[in-house]
Amino acid sequence: MNPGTMMACIRGIIRNHNGDLIVAYTSSIKVMTPLEAENRALYQGIIQCKVNLSRREIIEGDYLVLIENIQNQTMVSWAIIHWWMKLLQALEGIPEWCIRFGRRSKNVVAHNLSKLNYSAFTTFKSYHPPVVQHLFIQKYQGH
Numbered sequence: 449m450n451p452g453t454m455m456a457c458i459r460g461i462i463r464n465h466n467g468d469l470i471v472a473y474t475s476s477i478k479v480m481t482p483l484e485a486e487n488r489a490l491y492q493g494i495i496q497c498k499v500n501l502s503r504r505e506i507i508e509g510d511y512l513v514l515i516e517n518i519q520n521q522t523m524v525s526w527a528i529i530h531w532w533m534k535l536l537q538a539l540e541g542i543p544e545w546c547i548r549f550g551r552r553s554k555n556v557v558a559h560n561l562s563k564l565n566y567s568a569f570t571t572f573k574s575y576h577p578p579v580v581q582h583l584f585i586q587k588y589q590g591h
Contacts, residue, residue, distance in 0.1 A: 454478055458489035461555075462496055471496055483524055486511035487531045505542050508550035516548045540567040 450456070459474040473496055475512075490509055497505050509515050517524045523532055530560045539545060 454480065456482070456485035458485060458492060459471070460489055460493040460496065462493065462500060471500055481525075481527065483514065484528045484531060486514050487524070487528055487535055490514065491531060491535045491538055494535070494542065498538070498541060505545040508546060508548040508549065508555075510539055510552040510555070512549050515547055518547050 455476050456479045457474065457476050459472070461472045462470045464470055473492060475492070477485065477488060486509065490507070493507065494505075504563065514524060518535075523529070525532075559562075
């Protein structure tokens, strides 16, 4: 998050059971805190899972506080209550899911995607512009 502009880049990737990239998304958003940005990025990922008709999800995030709060079903902060409720409601729509922590440094694809810094919400699915084609052939590097 850039404190001067209150802008943050959210990004995420959705993979199949083989680790192949199904869809990636990125956007710049105006937020008040890094926690809000992480919550909104995770929410958008869940929405993308639903759009792509995923029914069983392993959700991974790199913001440990948010991950632990979802696992324990405890609210993170009153300042983001709106996005917190939207996130929980979105999770209710997925029949089977679990969430876990993953280090940002181990996910090269998501990290590279965030460097593209699109201003509007952008997804890459069936058409992969040259600027992101290399992202779709990189495998998740694991923990």
